[in-house]
Amino acid sequence: MLPVQLCVAALLVVCITHWIYRWRNPKCNGILPPGSMGLPLVGESLQLLVPSNSFDLPPFLKTRLHRYGPIFRTSVAGRAVVVSADPEFNHFIFQQQGRLVESWYLDLFAKLFKQAENRADGAYVHKYVRNLILSHFGVESLKETLLSPLEATVRETISTWSNQESVEVKDAVSAMAFDFATREIYSSDAENFSQNLREKFTCLSRGLLSFPLNIPGTTYNKCLKNRKAALDLLSMLVKKRRASPDQMHKKVDVLDHVLQDMTSEKFLTEDFIVQLMFGLSFVSFETVSGAATMLINLLGNNPLVLEELTAEHEGILKKRENPNSSITWEEYKSMTFTLHVINETLRLGSVSPGLLRRARKDIEFNGYTIPKGWAIMLLSSAVQMNPEIYKDPLSFNPWRWKDLEPSVISKNYMPFGSGIKQCAGSEYTKLFLATFIHVLVTKHRWIKIRGGNVTRNPMLQLKNGLCIKILGKND
Numbered sequence: 328m329l330p331v332q333l334c335v336a337a338l339l340v341v342c343i344t345h346w347i348y349r350w351r352n353p354k355c356n357g358i359l360p361p362g363s364m365g366l367p368l369v370g371e372s373l374q375l376l377v378p379s380n381s382f383d384l385p386p387f388l389k390t391r392l393h394r395y396g397p398i399f400r401t402s403v404a405g406r407a408v409v410v411s412a413d414p415e416f417n418h419f420i421f422q423q424q425g426r427l428v429e430s431w432y433l434d435l436f437a438k439l440f441k442q443a444e445n446r447a448d449g450a451y452v453h454k455y456v457r458n459l460i461l462s463h464f465g466v467e468s469l470k471e472t473l474l475s476p477l478e479a480t481v482r483e484t485i486s487t488w489s490n491q492e493s494v495e496v497k498d499a500v501s502a503m504a505f506d507f508a509t510r511e512i513y514s515s516d517a518e519n520f521s522q523n524l525r526e527k528f529t530c531l532s533r534g535l536l537s538f539p540l541n542i543p544g545t546t547y548n549k550c551l552k553n554r555k556a557a558l559d560l561l562s563m564l565v566k567k568r569r570a571s572p573d574q575m576h577k578k579v580d581v582l583d584h585v586l587q588d589m590t591s592e593k594f595l596t597e598d599f600i601v602q603l604m605f606g607l608s609f610v611s612f613e614t615v616s617g618a619a620t621m622l623i624n625l626l627g628n629n630p631l632v633l634e635e636l637t638a639e640h641e642g643i644l645k646k647r648e649n650p651n652s653s654i655t656w657e658e659y660k661s662m663t664f665t666l667h668v669i670n671e672t673l674r675l676g677s678v679s680p681g682l683l684r685r686a687r688k689d690i691e692f693n694g695y696t697i698p699k700g701w702a703i704m705l706l707s708s709a710v711q712m713n714p715e716i717y718k719d720p721l722s723f724n725p726w727r728w729k730d731l732e733p734s735v736i737s738k739n740y741m742p743f744g745s746g747i748k749q750c751a752g753s754e755y756t757k758l759f760l761a762t763f764i765h766v767l768v769t770k771h772r773w774i775k776i777r778g779g780n781v782t783r784n785p786m787l788q789l790k791n792g793l794c795i796k797i798l799g800k801n802d
């Protein structure tokens with residue numbers, strides 16, 4: 328070999344060795360939490376994707392929490408991440424939103440959600456969006472306008488299910504939740520392409536946690552295409568509504584609301600509104616349908632819980648003058664055991680293992696430093712499985728909620744997050760699930776046809792879904 332080639336080869340070896348060393352020992356102005364960065368580029372992504380068949384934490388997290396303690400470092404999908412199952416640290420990070428940390432989203436949603444945060448008026452925009460959603464899906468709206476149509480939709484939909492040979496629960500509840508929520512978001516405009524839009528969103532949700540490799544054929548690539556198609560449809564819808572502002576809707580929906588605010592709120596551009604419609608449509612059905620499916624599955628496997636739940640709802644009917652009248656807000660508020668069942672379902676069956684943030688500055692905690700730019704995963708699922716708080720944490724036991732103090736719950740139960748970014752749809756979700764249960768146990772019963780086995784990879788799902796046959800109450 329010529330001396331020049333030798334020199335180039337030697338330089339290459341030095342550079343690669345240095346790069347590998349840097350990968351394994353990332354720069355930090357202090358001590359990094361314990362852990363390993365795995366293989367160059369891939370990190371520990373492959374280990375994270377090893378599936379497990381239980382409600383328990385994914386094996387990837389369990390082994391590392393056992394080995395390193397409640398805070399450790401790793402690298403997933405090409406990104407440096409600190410993972411925390413420490414309730415004190417998680418609480419601290421939730422309080423630091425917008426100061427030491429910002430939200431961090433998967434690339435698929437980054438543009439959508441980061442639009443607001445990257446602006447100088449980010450806090451103002453966040454507050455506007457939050458208030459907008461709360462004014463349509465918050466307690467007042469639920470009580471005054473949504474409860475009755477929600478119950479009517481659930482009754483009608485479950486009744487059509489009872490005419491079918493079988494129902495794939497996740498798909499069927501997704502369709503119902505999507506159609507109901509999008510009626511509140513963009514009314515009847517959506518009806519023309521509701522199914523088309525719903526299909527795009529459903530495909531998108533299937534690849535949420537896919538590896539961000541954008542080449543034809545990958546799940547990520549398909550997700551990006553579906554996202555674009557959904558955004559194009561929504562863009563058409565917004566343009567159409569803007570072009571005919573005189574066509575007033577009987578009830579102001581979310582789209583009317585933002586279009587009316589365009590003159591006073593300069594940040595409300597057409598692109599922003601399309602992104603907002605996209606994000607809201609997605610969160611309003613995907614999460615609820617996952618929770619409802621898990622709920623039916625858990626009830627099917629726990630007959631004593633179903634018995635007590637049915638008794639609570641039949642008790643409500645007995646107190647009514649007309650058993651067929653609609654649920655009142657007071658009746659909803661009296662569903663104590665139902666709320667315990669919902670809490671327990673979300674504790675055990677939360678789809679995502681945790682919430683993501685990114686360090687805006689170096690963060691010091693308990694002698695460790697989390698470098699600026701690193702992602703932080705707050706493991707709400709690990710906190711919700713803590714055996715010191717939730718005895719026998721893998722068992723589905725709604726009765727445990729009778730004895731849990733609110734102060735303990737606030738730090739150890741966070742399916743809806745915490746702090747200023749706490750879920751704006753939590754009350755809607757609880758009402759949706761309670762109404763769903765009410766109709767299901769007072770008017771129907773069901774038998775499982777197939778499916779229902781849980782799997783984590785690392786999102787919690789039902790392997791092969793859950794397929795049921797809906798029957799009348801006395802069939």
Ligand code: HEM
Nearest residue numbers: 457464610611614615618742743744748749750751752756
């Ligand atoms: C089972 C149902 C649901 C679960 C488990 C859930 C969970 C969450 C969580 C954990 C967060 C906080 C994210 C973070 O801190 O990074 C969040 C935020 C949010 N959720 Fe939900 N969610 C559910 C249903 C819904 C629904 C039905 C809607 C809309 C109607 C909704 C709208 C939102 C919004 C707008 C935010 C952002 C709030 C903010 O930044 O101020 N969610 N959700």
